[in-house]
Amino acid sequence: MDARGPKPVLYVAACALLDADGRILIARRPEGKPMAGLWEFPGGKIEPGETPEQAVVRELREELSVEPCERCLHPFAFVSHAYPDFHIVMPFFLCRTWDGFPQPNEGQELAWVRKEKLREYRMPAADLPLAAELRDRL
Numbered sequence: 685m686d687a688r689g690p691k692p693v694l695y696v697a698a699c700a701l702l703d704a705d706g707r708i709l710i711a712r713r714p715e716g717k718p719m720a721g722l723w724e725f726p727g728g729k730i731e732p733g734e735t736p737e738q739a740v741v742r743e744l745r746e747e748l749s750v751e752p753c754e755r756c757l758h759p760f761a762f763v764s765h766a767y768p769d770f771h772i773v774m775p776f777f778l779c780r781t782w783d784g785f786p787q788p789n790e791g792q793e794l795a796w797v798r799k800e801k802l803r804e805y806r807m808p809a810a811d812l813p814l815a816a817e818l819r820d821r822l
């Protein structure tokens with residue numbers, strides 16, 4: 685807490701789609717959004733009443749026209765990170781099976797990246813431990 689009072693806590697759910705070659709899908713946050721230009725894992729805010737899995741399924745559908753089945757989402761790690769203005773809590777899933785071919789529905793750039801190469805893409809601070817976990821544990 686500081687003079688401005690407690691920071692809001694933001695609950696976000698995200699997912700690494702893994703293709704048959706072991707590459708990971710990342711998306712570049714479009715202009716106009718907070719953290720524009722940084723590369724992130726697909727996902728978004730968890731809405732009231734949603735489970736993290738439901739939030740991931742909804743966000744993948746909206747952002748990428750991809751349909752994972754909920755049971756194909758495997759919990760992998762979670763993030764708890766203090767940004768200057770908010771605190772993010774982010775359950776993070778792996779998914780190897782989905783329907784559809786990822787489309788950049790929100791004008792975002794997409795990239796399929798090998799885990800060793802993730803560090804070459806600038807990511808939000810909260811994602812850095814996730815990129816390291818993917819490198820070490822996949």
Ligand SMILES: Nc1nc2c([nH]c(=O)n2[C@H]2C[C@H](O)[C@@H](COP(=O)(O)OP(=O)(O)OP(=O)(O)O)O2)c(=O)[nH]1
Pocket residue numbers: 696697698717718719723724725726727728729730772808809810811
């Ligand atoms: N989707 C996603 N968001 C991340 C990651 N890392 C990270 O710090 N974030 C932050 C950025 C945002 O402050 C927040 C996600 O909010 P968002 O704006 O993408 O969510 P949303 O799609 O629900 O957005 P909106 O409807 O409010 O525009 O979490 C990540 O890997 N993926």
